[in-house]
Amino acid sequence: MESPVIEHRIHNFSSGPSILPQEVLERAAxxxxxxxxxxxxxxxxxxxxxxxxxxxxxxxxxxxxxxxxxxxxxxxxxxxxxxxxxxxxxxxxxxxxxxxxxxxxxxxxxxxxxxxxxxxxxxxxxxxxxxxxxxxxxxxxxxxxxxxxxxxxxxxxxxxxxxxxxxxxxxxxxxxxxxxxxxxxxxxxxxxxxxxxxxxxxxxxxxxxxxxxxxxxxxxxxxxxxxxxxxxxxxxxxxxxxxxxxxxxxxxxxxxxxxxxQGGAEAMERRNAEKAAILYGAIDDAPLFEGCTAPDSRSRMNVTFRLTRDELTSAFLAEAASHDLKYLKGHRSVGGCRAALYNAMPVESVQRLADFIRDFSDRHA
Ligand SMILES: Cc1ncc(COP(=O)(O)O)c(C=O)c1O
The missing domain is CATH 3.40.640.10 (Type I PLP-dependent aspartate aminotransferase-like (Major domain))
Incomplete structure (x- = not known):
C-alpha cells in the first residue's frame, strides 16, 4: 500500500472542515x-x-x-x-x-x-x-x-x-x-x-x-x-x-x-492580518471583483467577494480550480465566492489566489 502522505497539495480554501497543518496530518497519519x-x-x-x-x-x-x-x-x-x-x-x-x-x-x-x-x-x-x-x-x-x-x-x-x-x-x-x-x-x-x-x-x-x-x-x-x-x-x-x-x-x-x-495567538493574528491584507488588496484593486462586506466589518478568516459580471463567476471558479485554487464557491445561501484563510493556510497560497484574481480581472476587463 502506498504512503498516505501525498506530496502534491492543492491550495485548500474550504470554509470547514478545512485545511490542517501539513506536519500535523503527517504525524496523525x-x-x-x-x-x-x-x-x-x-x-x-x-x-x-x-x-x-x-x-x-x-x-x-x-x-x-x-x-x-x-x-x-x-x-x-x-x-x-x-x-x-x-x-x-x-x-x-x-x-x-x-x-x-x-x-x-x-x-x-x-x-x-x-x-x-x-x-x-x-x-x-x-x-x-x-x-x-x-x-x-x-x-x-x-x-x-x-x-x-x-x-x-x-x-x-x-x-x-x-x-x-x-x-x-x-x-x-x-x-x-x-x-x-x-x-x-x-x-x-x-x-x-x-x-x-x-x-x-x-x-x-x-x-x-x-x-x-x-x-x-x-x-x-x-x-x-x-x-x-x-x-x-x-x-x-x-x-x-x-x-x-x-x-x-x-x-x-x-x-x-x-x-x-508557531508563536501562539499573537503570531497567528499577525499572519492572518497579512493574509487578509493580501487578498482584500487584490479584490479592491481588480476592477472585475468586489468585496461583499462593509470594509470595517471584514472578516480575516472568511473573505467573501463577487465578480461585478456575475456571468463570469462559474468560469472564474473553474479556472481557479484548474490552477489548484480550490473550494472558492460562496455558501449556497449567499452565492458569489469565499476564501477561508484559517491559521493553517500558508501566506504563499493566499498570494497565489491574489495574483490569480488580478490576472483574471486583467484578462476580462
Ligand atoms: C460560526 C459557526 N457557528 C456554528 C456552526 C455550526 O457548527 P457545527 O457544524 O459544528 O454544528 C458553524 C459551522 O460552520 C459556524 O461557522
Missing part, C-alpha cells in the same frame, strides 16, 4: 497506523488509560496557555457540534421564564435563535444587520434589562464579517460562538461567561466541540436536564462522562502543539 510509544494505532486504546489521560491533560493545558484561560473557567471537550450549543446554552444559562439577547449577524445567529425558540426560551434580537444582507457588524444594541446573557458570533463564516472586539454589553454575561475564528487572534476570555466552538476550522477535525465556561455558571440550570446536556456533570467527569471523540481530540492536541511552536 503515522500515529493512526502505529504510535511508536504504544506499538499500535492511537485509536486502538481505551480512553481510561494513563496515555489517554495525559493526552487530554496536555491538550487542555495547551489550550489554556494559548488562550490565557483563567483558572476559574472550565474547559470541556464535547460532541454535537456548535449546533448542539445553540440548545445547551439556553438550557443551562437561561432561568425559567427569563430572557436573553442575541446579536443577529447571519445564518449561525439565526440558527441559535430558532433553536432557543423551539425550546420555548425567550431569546430576543438586540441588534441585527439583516436589513443590509448581513454585510456588517451592527453597533447599536438594545439589550433587555434583565438579560441572562448576550449571544454573539465572533466571526460569521458564511457572510464574511467579524467582530474586532467583543461587543460592549456592560455587566451582562457574554456568550460567544467562536467556531470560525478561535485562536486566530488573542481573545479576552475573562470578558466572557461562555465561549464555544466547533473544532473543524482552526482547531482540528470535525467531531469535537470546545466549550470554555466560567465555573460558577455550570450549575445554573434551573430545570432537570439530560446528563449529556448539562455542563456541570460533563465538567465534573473531565469531559469523559462517556467515550470522548478521541481522534478529533488527538488531532486537536497536535494542532495546539503546532500553534504553540
Amino acid at each position: 503515522r500515529d493512526l497506523v502505529i504510535h511508536p510509544e504504544l506499538g499500535h494505532s492511537v485509536m486502538e486504546l481505551s480512553h481510561r488509560t494513563p496515555f489517554w489521560e495525559a493526552a487530554m491533560e496536555r491538550a487542555e493545558a495547551d489550550l489554556r496557555e494559548l488562550l490565557g484561560v483563567p483558572d476559574d473557567y472550565a474547559v470541556l471537550f464535547l460532541q454535537g457540534g456548535a449546533t448542539l450549543q445553540f440548545a445547551m446554552v439556553p438550557l443551562n444559562l437561561m432561568p425559567e421564564g427569563g430572557v436573553a439577547d442575541l446579536i443577529n449577524t447571519g445564518r449561525w445567529s439565526q440558527k441559535a435563535l430558532a433553536e432557543a425558540k423551539k425550546l420555548g426560551r425567550d431569546l430576543r434580537v438586540a441588534a441585527t444587520s439583516e436589513p443590509t444582507g448581513f454585510d456588517r457588524i451592527p453597533t447599536q444594541l438594545d439589550l433587555a434589562a434583565d438579560s441572562a446573557y448576550v449571544h454573539y458570533v465572533s466571526n460569521n463564516t458564511i457572510h464574511g464579517t467579524e467582530f474586532t472586539a467583543p461587543p460592549d454589553v456592560g455587566d451582562a454575561l457574554l456568550v460567544c460562538d467562536a467556531s470560525s475564528n478561535i485562536l486566530s487572534r488573542p481573545m479576552d476570555v475573562a470578558r466572557h461567561g461562555l465561549i464555544f466552538a466547533g473544532a473543524q476550522k482552526n482547531l482540528g477535525p470535525a467531531g469535537l466541540t470546545l466549550v470554555i465556561a466560567r465555573r460558577e455558571l455550570l450549575d445554573r440550570a434551573t430545570w432537570s436536564l439530560p446528563t449529556m446536556l448539562h455542563y456541570k456533570p460533563l465538567a465534573k467527569a473531565g469531559s469523559m462522562l462517556n467515550t470522548p471523540p478521541v481522534w478529533a481530540i488527538y488531532i486537536t492536541g497536535l494542532v495546539l502543539d503546532w500553534l504553540k511552536r
